[in-house]
Amino acid sequence: MHAAMFSVQGLLIDTTALAAVALLGYMFGRRSRRPAPSGDVSLLVELGRAQCVARELELVGRRLHAGLTAHLRAASAFQRGVADMQRGRRTATWQALRDHADALLGPTMKLTTTLSLACDELRAQQSQLTTYAGARTDPTTGLCNRRSMSEHLEALLTSYADGQRRLALAMFSPALPEDDCHGSEEELLKAVGRLMEQTVRGNDVVARYSGDEFVVLMPKTPLAGALVFAERLARQFDAEFRGPLWGGVVEAQPLENCDTLLRRAYSALYSARTHGETCIFMHNGVAVRRHEFDLRSPDEPQEAELLAAAP
Numbered sequence: 001m002h003a004a005m006f007s008v009q010g011l012l013i014d015t016t017a018l019a020a021v022a023l024l025g026y027m028f029g030r031r032s033r034r035p036a037p038s039g040d041v042s043l044l045v046e047l048g049r050a051q052c053v054a055r056e057l058e059l060v061g062r063r064l065h066a067g068l069t070a071h072l073r074a075a076s077a078f079q080r081g082v083a084d085m086q087r088g089r090r091t092a093t094w095q096a097l098r099d100h101a102d103a104l105l106g107p108t109m110k111l112t113t114t115l116s117l118a119c120d121e122l123r124a125q126q127s128q129l130t131t132y133a134g135a136r137t138d139p140t141t142g143l144c145n146r147r148s149m150s151e152h153l154e155a156l157l158t159s160y161a162d163g164q165r166r167l168a169l170a171m172f173s174p175a176l177p178e179d180d181c182h183g184s185e186e187e188l189l190k191a192v193g194r195l196m197e198q199t200v201r202g203n204d205v206v207a208r209y210s211g212d213e214f215v216v217l218m219p220k221t222p223l224a225g226a227l228v229f230a231e232r233l234a235r236q237f238d239a240e241f242r243g244p245l246w247g248g249v250v251e252a253q254p255l256e257n258c259d260t261l262l263r264r265a266y267s268a269l270y271s272a273r274t275h276g277e278t279c280i281f282m283h284n285g286v287a288v289r290r291h292e293f294d295l296r297s298p299d300e301p302q303e304a305e306l307l308a309a310a311p
Contacts, residue, residue, distance in 0.1 A: 060118050063114065063118065064114070064115070064118055067110075067111050067114050067115075068111070070107070071107055071108065071111050074103075074104050074107065075104065077100070078097070078100050078101065078104055081096065081097050081100060082097065085097065135147075136148035136151075138193075138207070138208040140186055140189055140190065140208070141189055141190050141192075141193035141208050142190070142193065143193045143196075143197070143206050143207050143208045143214075144205060144206065144207035144208070145207065145208060146207065146208070146209055146210060148207060149205065149207035149209065149215050149217070150258060152205045152207075152217055153169070153217055153258050153261070153262075154258055156217060156219055157252060157256065157257065157258060157261070160219075160252060165219075165220060166220060166221055166222045166225075166251060166252075167217070167218070167219055167220075167221070167251065167252040168217075168218040168221040168222065168223060168225065168226035168249065168250065168251045168252070169215065169216070169217055169218070169226075169249075169250050169251075169252065169261055169262070169265050170215070170216045170218070170226055170229065170230055170247055170248065170249045170250075170265070171209065171213060171214070171215050171216075171247065171248045171249075171262075171265040171266060171268070171269045172196075172213070172214045172215075172216070172230075172233070172245060172246065172247045172248075172269070173212055173213050173214070173245075173246045173247075173269060173272075173273060174188075174192050174212060174214075174237065174241065174243065174244070174245050174246075175243045175244040175245070175246075176188045176189070176192075176212060176241075176243070188241075189208070189212070191240075191241075192214065192237075192241075193206070193208065193214070195233075195236060195237060195240060196214060196216065196233065199229070199232060199233050199236060200216060200218075200229070201218075203219055203220075204216055204217060204218050204219070205217040213269070215265075216229070221251075222251055223249065223250070223251035223282060223284065226249045226250075226251065227249055227280065227282060227291050227293075230247045230249050230280045230291070231280070231291075231293045233245070233247075234247065234278050234280065234293075234295060235295060235296075237278070238278060238295055244275075244276065244277055244278045244279075245278050246269060246272035246273045246275070246278070246279060246280075247268075247269065247272055247279075247280040247281070248264075248265045248266060248267065248268030248269030248270070248271070248272055248280075248281050248282070248283065249265070249268060249280060249281070249282045249283075249291070250264045250265045250268060250282065250283045250285075251284075251285075253285050264283040264285070265283065267283055267288055268281040268282055268283040268288050269281070271288050271290070272290075278295055279291075280293070
């Protein structure tokens with residue numbers, strides 16, 4: 001019973017964070033876009049799409065509100081019954097409490113499913129909202145840009161604030177050779193971005209942070225798992241580009257904000273950049289230290305190792 005309620009709470013936090021990112025992006029983005037000429041057919045089409053998105057978001061919100069209101073009312077009644085039994089009152093019996101728990105379990109599982117589906121719907125609507133919310137894609141690499149990365153990171157830190165789940169961040173900077181088969185610096189950056197996208201998991205976020213700096217957000221990943229990923233990326237980068245890749249890896253601490261997390265990652269990256277060869281540094285919350293690994297090791301870590309230390 002308690003496990004189901006905690007699952008609901010976690011899903012609700014994720015859903016709320018996604019909705020906040022989507023809606024704030026839409027509202028602020030609208031102000032930055034210039035209105036199209038009067039009578040423009042494309043404007044009417046876009047406005048129609050925007051209206052559909054807004055309607056879908058409203059329907060999702062109404063379903064969640066109705067389900068949560070009923071669930072919280074039933075859960076509160078059950079909690080009062082338990083408290084009465086603990087105080088020795090006769091207003092509730094164990095059989096009545098068991099019946100109430102059985103009656104509450106079904107709606108709880110249904111609400112969990114509803115929240116999960118709502119998360120999927122909100123993610124879909126969020127991708128639609130980016131059309132109206134201003135640029136969130138780096139024009140050179142096609143990755144998330146700094147603004148988009150910051151929004152993702154803010155949402156993740158909000159949902160992970162209880163400290164019960166893990167979130168890792170890695171910042172990388174490649175040494176791009178001037179003469180390379182990939183062509184210009186722009187083409188090189190595109191190739192690096194593609195390599196990173198091919199290396200991460202499906203729920204990771206890859207972004208171009210600035211210039212030649214890239215950031216990877218890794219939900220549900222501890223520091224040890226992020227270091228495994230950084231090792232694999234360094235090996236693949238070395239095999240394709242034959243040049244150094246520097247990395248700084250951190251894990252979010254409870255109640256840590258975006259600025260301090262990024263500062264720690266950049267501090268680790270700066271330490272790595274002082275070396276001429278590929279290397280990875282980590283900031284464990286106390287100090288910056290080098291992570292030792294064999295760049296030429298033939299034994300590739302398994303993907304499952306990324307989550308080995310996660311709860």
